[in-house]
Amino acid sequence: xxxxxxxxxxxxxxxxxxxxxxxxxxxxxxxxxxxxxxxxxxxxxxxxxxxxxxxxxxxxxxxxxxxxxxxxxxxxxxxxxxxxxxx
Numbered sequence: 001x002x003x004x005x006x007x008x009x010x011x012x013x014x015x016x017x018x019x020x021x022x023x024x025x026x027x028x029x030x031x032x033x034x035x036x037x038x039x040x041x042x043x044x045x046x047x048x049x050x051x052x053x054x055x056x057x058x059x060x061x062x063x064x065x066x067x068x069x070x071x072x073x074x075x076x077x078x079x080x081x082x083x084x085x086x087x
Contacts, residue, residue: 003075005042013041020072024048028065055083 007013017034024032029050036045046069050061062081070076 003043003077006074007041010039010041013044016072016074017044017046020069021046024065024068027068028061030061030065055085059083 007016021032021034024030030048031050033047034044035047037043048062048065050058050065052058052061059081062083066076066079066081
């Protein structure tokens with residue numbers, strides 16, 4: 001969950017979230033989606049997915065992508081990184 005208390009409207013929030021999502025897609029091999037809290041301007045839930053043969057690589061990519069999101073200066077909370085292996 002990403003804290004967007006700096007936003008004063010949904011339009012402000014989109015101005016915060018959209019560049020983060022676009023840059024994530026450009027820098028990392030992840031799929032990103034806005035999942036929840038779309039109708040409030042104080043927070044946003046983003047989901048990221050990466051696929052690779054090696055679970056360690058998946059975790060590393062997700063951790064780097066999370067650190068990138070946090071580098072924008074917005075507080076993150078309720079963060080979960082799950083890696084599943086399908087055989």
